[in-house]
Amino acid sequence: MTTKAQTLILFGATGDLSRRMLLPSLCALDAEDLLPEELEIIGTARSEMTDSEFRNFAREAIEKFLPSDRRGGMASFLNRLQYSQLDVTTPEGYAELAEKVGEDREIAIFLSTAPSLFKPTIEGLSKAGLADERSRICLEKPLGTDLSSSCEINDAVASAFPESRIFRIDHYLGKETVQNLIALRFANILFEPLWNAQHIDHVQITVGETVGLESRVDFYDGAGALRDMVQNHMLQLLALVAMEPPSSFDAGAVRDEKVKVLRALRHLSDEESVTGQYRGGASNGEIVPGYDEELGRDSDTETFVALKAHIDNWRWQGVPFYMRTGKRLPERVTEIIVNFRCVPHSIFPDAKLKPNRLVIGIQPEENISLSMMAKVPGIEHEGMTLREVPLDIRMPDAFTGKHKRIAYERLLLDLIGGDQTLFVRRDEVEAQWNWIDAIRAGWEAEGKTPKTYSAGSWGPSAAIALAERDGVSWHE
Numbered sequence: 001m002t003t004k005a006q007t008l009i010l011f012g013a014t015g016d017l018s019r020r021m022l023l024p025s026l027c028a029l030d031a032e033d034l035l036p037e038e039l040e041i042i043g044t045a046r047s048e049m050t051d052s053e054f055r056n057f058a059r060e061a062i063e064k065f066l067p068s069d070r071r072g073g074m075a076s077f078l079n080r081l082q083y084s085q086l087d088v089t090t091p092e093g094y095a096e097l098a099e100k101v102g103e104d105r106e107i108a109i110f111l112s113t114a115p116s117l118f119k120p121t122i123e124g125l126s127k128a129g130l131a132d133e134r135s136r137i138c139l140e141k142p143l144g145t146d147l148s149s150s151c152e153i154n155d156a157v158a159s160a161f162p163e164s165r166i167f168r169i170d171h172y173l174g175k176e177t178v179q180n181l182i183a184l185r186f187a188n189i190l191f192e193p194l195w196n197a198q199h200i201d202h203v204q205i206t207v208g209e210t211v212g213l214e215s216r217v218d219f220y221d222g223a224g225a226l227r228d229m230v231q232n233h234m235l236q237l238l239a240l241v242a243m244e245p246p247s248s249f250d251a252g253a254v255r256d257e258k259v260k261v262l263r264a265l266r267h268l269s270d271e272e273s274v275t276g277q278y279r280g281g282a283s284n285g286e287i288v289p290g291y292d293e294e295l296g297r298d299s300d301t302e303t304f305v306a307l308k309a310h311i312d313n314w315r316w317q318g319v320p321f322y323m324r325t326g327k328r329l330p331e332r333v334t335e336i337i338v339n340f341r342c343v344p345h346s347i348f349p350d351a352k353l354k355p356n357r358l359v360i361g362i363q364p365e366e367n368i369s370l371s372m373m374a375k376v377p378g379i380e381h382e383g384m385t386l387r388e389v390p391l392d393i394r395m396p397d398a399f400t401g402k403h404k405r406i407a408y409e410r411l412l413l414d415l416i417g418g419d420q421t422l423f424v425r426r427d428e429v430e431a432q433w434n435w436i437d438a439i440r441a442g443w444e445a446e447g448k449t450p451k452t453y454s455a456g457s458w459g460p461s462a463a464i465a466l467a468e469r470d471g472v473s474w475h476e
């Protein structure tokens with residue numbers, strides 16, 4: 001049985017992710033008494049800081065990024081914090097860190113630093129005796145830029161930590177509705193008999209963002225939408241929709257099923273992908289610059305991608321999975337739409353029957369809605385008049401009193417508790433890269449460059465055509 005961590009070491013503690021997500025998440029967990037009582041948190045980075053300066057830094061971050069009703073007293077959380085200055089690329093500093101941690105404590109290590117720093121960090125931790133069986137390690141994305149660089153990172157980590165003690169973050173797995181997707185599929189009898197090619201026509205996954213480049217300019221320009229969003233979050237969503245029922249909700253069983261789906265992804269043909277890059281214009285009521293202007297130079301990086309994917313197994317033969325994601329789209333929305341087939345024979349000749357559709361809204365609204373055909377009430381119409389109506393389950397209504405959590409709250413709690421179920425295993429990451437690398441190789445071979453789209457639109461018209469030539473409309 002895994003024991004709870006007693007010390008959390010946070011590398012990159014002064015960084016953006018730590019300020020916006022990690023420290024606020026930990027404070028929210030503390031406010032709800034969800035952290036182990038004895039948990040100490042040691043922040044580390046190159047900047048010089050005393051413990052008390054780090055606590056002030058954390059307080060400011062929490063006041064900015066965590067709603068006041070979720071902060072609790074804050075003092076008990078701030079008292080857990082210490083700081084250890086350390087440049088991970090030099091050997092000095094690790095001994096002091098080890099001394100701060102002390103002997104005989106279970107340790108969780110979170111690397112919120114650039115992956116290029118993982119290798120020296122792991123070497124330093126090993127030499128200081130902080131990578132032994134009492135430690136587990138958590139890695140932030142991006143885990144590489146392709147399969148080979150991902151293997152290099154994974155090898156470096158595996159030199160000191162066995163897979164059972166490696167926790168790879170995909171923050172989408174920490175989102176409440178993503179976990180609810182697992183509950184919806186495997187805690188209800190209703191859907192499973194229909195969850196296959198016989199009854200499902202196609203699936204759509206959309207992750208729309210209204211923001212542009214934001215602050216991580218160089219990172220984004222080196223990555224693009226395919227590697228930034230599809231390689232990780234969207235493929236994890238697809239795997240959860242498409243996987244076979246696991247035998248239990250444990251890390252091994254769930255991840256075994258996801259990896260089978262990822263390995264069954266068929267390589268795309270040329271016409272099954274569309275890339276785009278936004279041009280300036282009116283977007284959500286403001287005039288925004290185009291991608292090149294924001295970047296300050298010309299670039300061929302795609303800020304939008306739409307794909308038609310296929311899973312080559314019995315369950316999903318002939319069922320396309322349409323996926324699209326992009327920056328500067330009209331809405332911030334993440335949703336999965338499962339489109340069922342039409343009834344085999346209509347007994348209502350005058351009615352235009354629409355196929356049932358399950359819409360799983362992940363953000364901004366967490367809701368699940370099933371569209372059904374129903375009779376329009378009344379006797380004034382001759383025969384039956386039918387109309388499509390939604391059956392809605394809005395999460396805040398169904399579970400009143402529950403607030404929206406930061407996805408990292410769940411993941412940090414599971415890291416501290418040693419539960420890997422919502423973390424990504426090495427074979428999954430590598431299967432994901434394998435598929436993405438083949439798409440990029442295809443783009444390179446064809447000399448494909450992104451088509452332009454106006455900021456505030458749903459991507460280039462070719463993305464609409466990708467679905468429409470199959471008689472499918474993107475869900476709006």
Ligand SMILES: NC(=O)C1=CN([C@@H]2O[C@H](COP(=O)(O)OP(=O)(O)OC[C@H]3O[C@@H](n4cnc5c(N)ncnc54)[C@H](OP(=O)(O)O)[C@@H]3O)[C@@H](O)[C@H]2O)C=CC1
Binds near residue numbers: 047087140142
């Ligand atoms: N920010 C975000 O929203 C997201 C970030 N990520 C990923 O998480 C990681 C961290 O991102 P982010 O916080 O934005 O990055 P930042 O650049 O804001 O922070 C980097 C952190 O690393 C520390 N650092 C840099 N060099 C060293 C070094 N040689 N030794 C010790 N510490 C060092 C910095 O502290 P100091 O300068 O004091 O040394 C700082 O605390 C990146 O890999 C990023 O891609 C992933 C998803 C979202």
Ligand SMILES: O=C1O[C@H](COP(=O)(O)O)[C@@H](O)[C@H](O)[C@H]1O
Binds near residue numbers: 209228229334
């Ligand atoms: O990993 C990333 O995700 C964010 C979107 O996350 P969300 O939780 O707000 O949907 C994206 O903006 C960023 O480019 C990417 O690196």
